[in-house]
Amino acid sequence: MASILLFVQHSHGKVLKGTLAALQAARELQSAWGASGIVGVALGPQSKTAAESMVAFGLSSVRYSEDALFEKYRAEPYARAIALAANDLGASSVVGLASSSGKDALPRVAALLDAAQASDIIGVNPDGSIKRPMYAGNVIADVELVAPSRVVTVRGTGFAPAGVTTGGGDVAQLSLGGDPELKEQPRFGEVVSYEMSKADRPELSDAEVVVSGGRALGSSDNFEKVMFPLADAFGAAVGASRAAVDSGYAPNDWQVGQTGKVVAPTLYIAVGISGAIQHLAGMKDSKVIVAINKDPDAPIFEVADYGLVADLFAVAPELTEVVKSIRTSA
Amino acid sequence: MKILVPVKRVPDWQIKLKLLPDGKDIQTDGIKWILNTFDEIAVEEAIRLKEKGVCSEIVLVSVGPADVRARLEYALAMGADSAILVKHDGPVDSDLASRVIAEVFKKGDYGMILLGKQAIDSDANQTAQLVAGRLNLPQACFASKVLVESGSAVVTREVDGGLETIKIPIPCVVSTDLRLNEPRYAALPNLMKAKKKPFEELSLEALGVSADLKVRVKSLSVPTGRKAGRKVANVQELIAALQGEAKIL
Ligand SMILES: Cc1cc2nc3c(=O)[nH]c(=O)nc-3n(C[C@H](O)[C@H](O)[C@H](O)COP(=O)(O)OP(=O)(O)OC[C@H]3O[C@@H](n4cnc5c(N)ncnc54)[C@H](O)[C@@H]3O)c2cc1C
Numbered sequence: 001m002a003s004i005l006l007f008v009q010h011s012h013g014k015v016l017k018g019t020l021a022a023l024q025a026a027r028e029l030q031s032a033w034g035a036s037g038i039v040g041v042a043l044g045p046q047s048k049t050a051a052e053s054m055v056a057f058g059l060s061s062v063r064y065s066e067d068a069l070f071e072k073y074r075a076e077p078y079a080r081a082i083a084l085a086a087n088d089l090g091a092s093s094v095v096g097l098a099s100s101s102g103k104d105a106l107p108r109v110a111a112l113l114d115a116a117q118a119s120d121i122i123g124v125n126p127d128g129s130i131k132r133p134m135y136a137g138n139v140i141a142d143v144e145l146v147a148p149s150r151v152v153t154v155r156g157t158g159f160a161p162a163g164v165t166t167g168g169g170d171v172a173q174l175s176l177g178g179d180p181e182l183k184e185q186p187r188f189g190e191v192v193s194y195e196m197s198k199a200d201r202p203e204l205s206d207a208e209v210v211v212s213g214g215r216a217l218g219s220s221d222n223f224e225k226v227m228f229p230l231a232d233a234f235g236a237a238v239g240a241s242r243a244a245v246d247s248g249y250a251p252n253d254w255q256v257g258q259t260g261k262v263v264a265p266t267l268y269i270a271v272g273i274s275g276a277i278q279h280l281a282g283m284k285d286s287k288v289i290v291a292i293n294k295d296p297d298a299p300i301f302e303v304a305d306y307g308l309v310a311d312l313f314a315v316a317p318e319l320t321e322v323v324k325s326i327r328t329s330a
Numbered sequence: 331m332k333i334l335v336p337v338k339r340v341p342d343w344q345i346k347l348k349l350l351p352d353g354k355d356i357q358t359d360g361i362k363w364i365l366n367t368f369d370e371i372a373v374e375e376a377i378r379l380k381e382k383g384v385c386s387e388i389v390l391v392s393v394g395p396a397d398v399r400a401r402l403e404y405a406l407a408m409g410a411d412s413a414i415l416v417k418h419d420g421p422v423d424s425d426l427a428s429r430v431i432a433e434v435f436k437k438g439d440y441g442m443i444l445l446g447k448q449a450i451d452s453d454a455n456q457t458a459q460l461v462a463g464r465l466n467l468p469q470a471c472f473a474s475k476v477l478v479e480s481g482s483a484v485v486t487r488e489v490d491g492g493l494e495t496i497k498i499p500i501p502c503v504v505s506t507d508l509r510l511n512e513p514r515y516a517a518l519p520n521l522m523k524a525k526k527k528p529f530e531e532l533s534l535e536a537l538g539v540s541a542d543l544k545v546r547v548k549s550l551s552v553p554t555g556r557k558a559g560r561k562v563a564n565v566q567e568l569i570a571a572l573q574g575e576a577k578i579l
Binding site for chain 1: 562566
């Protein structure tokens with residue numbers, strides 16, 4: 001079988017940790033599918049650096065393009081370029097992290113390649129079928145991709161990051177001439193503006209500790225006063241329930257759950273969150289779960305290793321102080 | 331402009347799911363079906379665009395068995411103008427759905443395809459992108475705000491890190507996120523009136539779409555859940571447990 005193309009997602013040349021999880025999935029797919037090798041493509045500013053750093057991970061050939069078309073992420077040029085790289089490198093399948101741009105661009109690549117698409121996979125079976133969650137994680141499906149060409153997005157928490165290995169090959173610029181339609185891309189529109197949330201804490205998807213606040217916080221002021229110090233005491237990322245985001249206490253990209261981010265940190269602390277299935281879908285694979293809720297029957301306690309039935313406004317600040325003193329004395 | 335709103339019916343998320351004995355599917359006999367939550371948001375958004383005078387007509391399309399009609403009638407009662415049901419009793423993957431939607435799009439004079447970013451049964455988040463890719467149309471996925479102005483859609487998208495606003499020419503494909511709007515309820519009298527709205531039934535053959543699948547579900551399983559742990563009495567006990575048992579801190 002032909003090779004598998006890895007969509008190398010990076011930030012200014014620095015490869016995302018999730019890209020290495022996607023590479024791990026690609027390696028497992030390579031052996032289950034009998035693919036000949038793994039190649040890669042990186043796009044956007046400093047993608048050359050990202051491409052070069054993937055050689056150590058055994059990619060036999062990596063293409064990059066820093067062309068102005070890819071300066072800001074847009075689904076249309078990215079999808080076309082990924083499909084072009086797949087054709088150039090003789091890859092019939094494409095694998096990438098299910099980040100927001102991975103989820104956005106890769107199914108579009110599947111349409112261009114007339115491929116079978118599987119999103120957010122969490123496992124690879126020896127027979128080549130894949131595992132993916134359905135119904136807010138209440139069901140796991142074993143799914144067969146029956147088209148010759150396949151596109152897969154990978155849930156970052158589903159695979160351990162791949163390690164370095166031998167066999168790495170060449171890095172070269174992707175020649176865009178192979179797809180005349182890429183020149184037509186300006187007609188696909190433009191980015192008008194970004195409104196990014198401040199990133200002065202660890203990234204939610206990679207953090208060792210996540211503290212999440214729910215509706216019970218009651219206001220964005222309280223969210224800041226209670227959750228931020230708790231997060232900083234642990235060196236944690238901050239998450240939120242949908243109710244907290246909808247109410248404007250926290251920005252959209254902090255939402256944990258079925259329709260938000262999926263996290264699996266060493267420690268997850270749910271503060272004033274009831275534990276609806278859609279929230280659990282995003283955090284129930286955490287190693288240790290702590291729940292603080294004043295309702296002893298809240299469903300969050302059914303998944304929590306340690307449950308503290310209490311008023312969060314009393315115990316969260318107390319926890320903050322104790323953790324701070326432990327960590328400063330350590 | 332006309333807006334095409336593809337919708338899917340899904341099992342109500344509040345029911346307790348049961349698998350069939352052979353594990354090939356979930357038990358669907360007699361269960362409660364709902365309009366996919368995200369598609370309901372798409373229907374609502376189309377209605378709001380019509381109320382603003384941007385949209386002239388809202389056409390629904392769904393592919394599935396005959397009784398999907400009830401869900402389409404619900405969306406008609408919310409305020410859509412007409413519905414197309416592409417009748418098909420077999421399994422439907424996103425690829426087949428995208429081919430159906432693409433063919434229906436080509437037969438009308440649509441300015442936008444507006445649909446949910448994901449269906450809450452398969453949780454895939456891919457059909458809008460597949461449709462856009464097939465039709466080579468610009469796409470704006472995970473929308474939390476949609477404005478239409480002189481031939482363009484200005485869409486705010488929920489992305490990693492925050493929000494991104496893009497401007498794309500019409501015709502285009504837009505997929506809806508949860509925060510786009512809060513859908514209205516269809517009032518009972520409207521449910522009665524909805525039965526009189528134009529409703530067209532088509533077959534895959536009539537559309538020239540093959541029923542071939544690219545993705546097949548082999549089997550389903552229920553993951554082994556976490557066990558509930560224990561309650562701790564206070565912060566000291568919690569800290570002790572985290573340090574002693576969990577070896578954190
Ligand atoms: C299609 C769909 C997708 C969804 N996706 C997501 C998702 O991705 N993520 C998500 O989180 N939700 C999602 N939801 C929403 C989900 O169903 C719940 O509505 C939401 O998670 C509830 O948020 P919450 O727990 O903060 O609020 P609530 O359910 O209102 O819970 C608040 C909790 O705080 C407790 N409390 C109140 N005061 C205090 C206090 N002083 N001290 C301690 N505890 C207190 C209460 O006992 C209660 O348990 C989705 C829903 C749907 C239909």
